[in-house]
Each structure stands twice: as C-alpha cells, then as structure tokens.
Amino acid sequence: MTGGDAERSTDARGERADGGESVGIDTRTRSETGTDDSTGRRPNADAGPNTDVNSGSDTDANADTESDTDTDTADAAESVVVNSSTQETNRWTGIAAVASLFGAAGVIITSPALLLASVVGIAYAAYARVGRPPEPTLSISRELEDGDPTSGDPVRVTVRVRNDGGGILPDLRLVDGVPAELVVIDGTPRHGTALRPGETETFTYTVTARQGAHAFEPMVVVARGFTGAAERIQRIRVDTELRCSPAETETNLPLRSLTLPLTGRIETDVGGEGLEFYATREYRRGDPLSRIDWNRRARGEDLTTITFREERSATVMLAVDTRTDAYRRPDETSRHAVGRSIEAAIAVLDALDAGGNNVGLTSFGPHQQWLSPGSGPDHRAKARRLFATDPAFALSPPESSPSMLYVQRQRFRSRMPSDSQVVLFTPLCDDDIVRIAQLLEADGHLVTVISPDPTGRKTPGERLAAVERTVRISTLREAGIRVVDWSTDESLAATLENSRRRWSA
Numbered sequence: 001m002t003g004g005d006a007e008r009s010t011d012a013r014g015e016r017a018d019g020g021e022s023v024g025i026d027t028r029t030r031s032e033t034g035t036d037d038s039t040g041r042r043p044n045a046d047a048g049p050n051t052d053v054n055s056g057s058d059t060d061a062n063a064d065t066e067s068d069t070d071t072d073t074a075d076a077a078e079s080v081v082v083n084s085s086t087q088e089t090n091r092w093t094g095i096a097a098v099a100s101l102f103g104a105a106g107v108i109i110t111s112p113a114l115l116l117a118s119v120v121g122i123a124y125a126a127y128a129r130v131g132r133p134p135e136p137t138l139s140i141s142r143e144l145e146d147g148d149p150t151s152g153d154p155v156r157v158t159v160r161v162r163n164d165g166g167g168i169l170p171d172l173r174l175v176d177g178v179p180a181e182l183v184v185i186d187g188t189p190r191h192g193t194a195l196r197p198g199e200t201e202t203f204t205y206t207v208t209a210r211q212g213a214h215a216f217e218p219m220v221v222v223a224r225g226f227t228g229a230a231e232r233i234q235r236i237r238v239d240t241e242l243r244c245s246p247a248e249t250e251t252n253l254p255l256r257s258l259t260l261p262l263t264g265r266i267e268t269d270v271g272g273e274g275l276e277f278y279a280t281r282e283y284r285r286g287d288p289l290s291r292i293d294w295n296r297r298a299r300g301e302d303l304t305t306i307t308f309r310e311e312r313s314a315t316v317m318l319a320v321d322t323r324t325d326a327y328r329r330p331d332e333t334s335r336h337a338v339g340r341s342i343e344a345a346i347a348v349l350d351a352l353d354a355g356g357n358n359v360g361l362t363s364f365g366p367h368q369q370w371l372s373p374g375s376g377p378d379h380r381a382k383a384r385r386l387f388a389t390d391p392a393f394a395l396s397p398p399e400s401s402p403s404m405l406y407v408q409r410q411r412f413r414s415r416m417p418s419d420s421q422v423v424l425f426t427p428l429c430d431d432d433i434v435r436i437a438q439l440l441e442a443d444g445h446l447v448t449v450i451s452p453d454p455t456g457r458k459t460p461g462e463r464l465a466a467v468e469r470t471v472r473i474s475t476l477r478e479a480g481i482r483v484v485d486w487s488t489d490e491s492l493a494a495t496l497e498n499s500r501r502r503w504s505a
Contacts, residue, residue: 137164449483
C-alpha cells in the first residue's frame with residue numbers, strides 16, 4: 001500500500017497482542033527433518049521486564065527431555081541454548097542513596113531511628129550487590145496432542161521443564177515460542193515457577209491449527225536469584241513443528257469464457273458434445289438416436305439433431321503474491337493475506353483438478369516458484385507439497401528486497417501457455433500488482449483476481465488504506481478483470497458463490 005502503509009495495516013512481522021510486554025525475538029528454527037523453516041519475528045509475551053535478547057554464544061544444554069504422559073504424537077527434541085545474557089532489573093535502584101540520606105539526617109539531628117534505618121538500607125544495598133542471577137541448566141520438551149490436525153482443529157501443547165542443575169531456581173519465568181500464525185485459544189504460553197534440582201514443571205495451552213508447516217520459535221527463559229537484582233535471559237530451542245493439512249472445502253470458481261461461466265471447464269461457441277443446449281440442425285445419417293429431437297418429429301416435422309455447447313479443459317495458472325508487502329493483516333490476531341491466499345489457492349487447485357483441467361503454479365516474490373500446468377493426483381500432490389514446504393510460500397515474511405515484479409512477469413509470460421487463464425491471489429497492497437494484472441489481461445490471458453482483504457478500519461490510516469484498495473479493485477473491474485473481494489469475516493466458499501451469482505446476473 002502507498003503512503004502511510006506502516007500505520008494503516010499490521011505487518012506480519014509485527015507483534016501480536018497476547019498480553020503483557022514483549023520480548024524481542026529474531027531467530028531461525030530448524031525442523032526435525034533438517035530443513036530450515038521461515039524466520040520468526042513474533043514476540044508472544046513477556047516473562048518479566050521489557051527485554052531485547054541479544055545473540056550470544058551457542059552452548060548445549062546436554063540434557064535429555066522426559067515425558068510422563070502418553071499423547072498421540074510427542075514432538076520432543078534436545079533443548080539447545082541459542083544464546084544467553086544478563087541484565088540488571090533495577091529493583092534496588094536508589095536504595096543506597098536513600099540509606100545515605102537517612103544516615104546523614106540521623107547524624108545531624110542525632111536520631112537513632114534514622115541511623116538504624118540507614119544501616120538497614122545499606123545492608124540491603126550490599127545484599128543486592130553481591131546477589132547474581134543463577135545460570136539455569138534446563139531440559140525442555142514440547143509435545144503436541146494431535147500430530148496430524150486439520151485447519152481449524154484445536155491442538156493442545158504440553159511443555160515440560162526440568163532443572164538439571166545443582167542449584168535451586170527461585171524465580172523462573174518461561175515464554176514459549178508459539179509460531180506467528182497459530183492463535184492461543186486456551187491457557188497461556190507464559191509460565192512462572194520455582195524449581196529445585198531435579199524437579200520438573202509442566203504447563204499446557206491450546207492453539208488453533210492453521211494450514212501449513214509451523215516451526216516453534218525458541219523459548220525465552222528468564223531466571224532471577226533471591227535478590228532479583230539481575231536476571232539471566234536464555235533463548236532455548238526445542239525443535240518442534242506443527243504440520244496442518246487444509247480443511248476440505250467445496251469451492252465453486254467459475255472460469256472465464258466467451259459465454260456463460262461454468263465451473264471447472266470452459267465453454268466454447270462450437271456445437272458438439274456437452275450439457276448445455278446449443279442449437280438444432282438437419283438430421284444426418286449416423287447421428288445418435290439419443291440426440292434426435294423426437295418432440296419435433298412427433299409434431300410431423302422433419303428429423304432434426306440437437307447439438308450441445310462444446311466444452312474443453314482449461315489451462316489455468318495459479319499465481320500467488322508473496323512479496324514482503326503482501327504479508328499484511330487487519331489486526332494482530334488475524335491471519336495475514338499470504339496465508340489466506342495460499343488457503344484459497346489450494347482450494348481452487350483441488351476444484352480445478354477435479355474438473356479435469358490443467359493447473360500450474362507460480363509465485364510473485366523474492367523466491368519465485370514455477371510448476372508447469374498438469375492434472376491428476378500426482379500433479380495435485382506435488383503442488384500441495386510446494387505450498388507446504390517451498391520457501392516461496394513461507395508463512396513468515398521474507399526479508400525486504402528490491403522489487404523484481406516486472407522481471408518475474410516477463411519470465412511468467414514467456415513460460416505460460418498462450419491459451420491459459422490466470423488466477424491471481426493478492427491483497428492488492430500496491431499499484432504495481434494491479435499493473436501486472438492489467439498487462440496479463442492485455443496479453444490475452446483471462447485474469448481472475450482473488451483478493452483477501454488485509455486492511456483494518458480502526459485508525460484513519462487503516463481506513464485510508466481500505467479506500468485505496470477499493471480504488472484498485474474498481475480499476476481492475478473497469479479493465480474487464482474479475483475480482484473476488486474476500487473479507488475476513490466471510491468464508492472463501494461463500495465469497496466465491498456470491499461472486500458467481502454476480503457474474504451470472
């Protein structure tokens with residue numbers, strides 16, 4: 001979006017309001033399969049004071065995780081300390097100055113009570129000075145109750161923390177690294193406790209599964225000693241990944257044609273085999289008896305043969321806008337536009353493939369992916385794997401990079417079959433993607449845009465961004481391009497059905 005985009009909509013790299021202050025986290029996790037997942041930037045909550053964790057040296061916790069409860073799937077792995085640092089809490093700030101003030105006043109007015117208060121204050125200041133935060137040695141395991149959820153299912157997460165060190169941890173605060181696209185619906189990923197040596201603490205919370213592969217970020221651990229004058233902050237990685245398959249949906253996307261829309265296939269203006277009546281012609285020897293107009297023959301007229309509107313398979317390219325600016329969301333708890341675009345693309349892929357069409361896949365973003373058009377179960381499975389695992393369709397935003405949109409459009413144009421249609425999934429955050437859709441339409445490719453709405457309505461900037469997006473939608477429709485405006489409070493199936501009725505009217 002142009003102008004005040006930073007104010008008008010919420011970037012997926014920003015913070016989510018899970019309550020409390022934020023702990024700054026910027027880390028890369030590695031899944032159990034050994035492949036790098038997307039970078040996480042979402043601080044979930046605070047375990048103590050506002051903390052920005054700086055990177056440090058890597059050390060191994062050298063501790064095995066333990067599990068006492070049977071679950072459907074246990075995603076437990078070795079816990080590794082990513083970095084560790086210490087900082088002052090300023091809990092005892094000013095106590096020495098106050099003690100000195102009391103002592104000076106006691107000497108001046110010869111007050112034993114003030115002198116005693118001064119001595120006590122100095123003793124507390126000395127106690128706080130010598131107190132250092134413990135360095136915890138922890139074993140952490142994270143278990144998922146459901147290892148193969150469907151989008152929308154609740155998944156219970158159980159976290160176990162064991163003190164493998166030799167000293168007591170009197171004040172231990174934990175913040176689990178919930179992936180950015182998972183919403184906590186029950187319990188909390190934050191926990192505070194005290195642990196004796198060898199003692200184990202367990203806490204649970206529940207998230208709503210969303211399609212895709214979600215790698216958990218490192219857990220933030222804040223340990224304080226008895227004085228609380230300083231705290232040690234560790235980020236501990238426990239490799240856990242939640243993979244969620246998309247829910248089965250009935251998607252009705254009318255493809256564009258020169259006549260009426262028909263789900264899945266394209267109608268032509270040629271008579272032949274089909275379902276819709278096209279015309280009648282004079283009977284010819286060899287015409288099937290089932291296609292003779294017997295009603296006309298019963299009225300004493302000549303034999304005629306009925307022809308139907310011929311259908312042919314369509315070739316459709318699904319293009320997903322995965323540029324950094326497309327990772328927008330209307331508020332902190334909503335899904336970003338790229339995640340919703342991928343959901344819509346999978347639903348459209350299944351519907352078109354079931355209709356016997358050839359479907360291809362590409363992306364407009366820092367990592368461009370290309371899958372040539374094809375059909376059948378194997379091709380559909382390959383496309384689904386790309387959506388789930390390819391970096392081009394990562395659920396976390398990529399680093400900002402120079403725009404190569406027009407270069408990618410040229411590559412897209414050179415590789416795309418000349419008779420193919422394009423279904424473009426984009427939140428329409430800027431004018432460049434509008435221009436790309438217009439150029440593809442001008443090249444002779446019938447374009448349909450499915451646009452998840454990423455704009456909010458709370459601030460003036462968000463309302464202005466919504467107006468700008470509405471103008472872009474109007475621009476596309478004036479150019480003859482179909483646009484499906486998908487709001488956050490409506491399902492994809494309902495939105496497509498409403499669009500189909502409008503196009504058929």
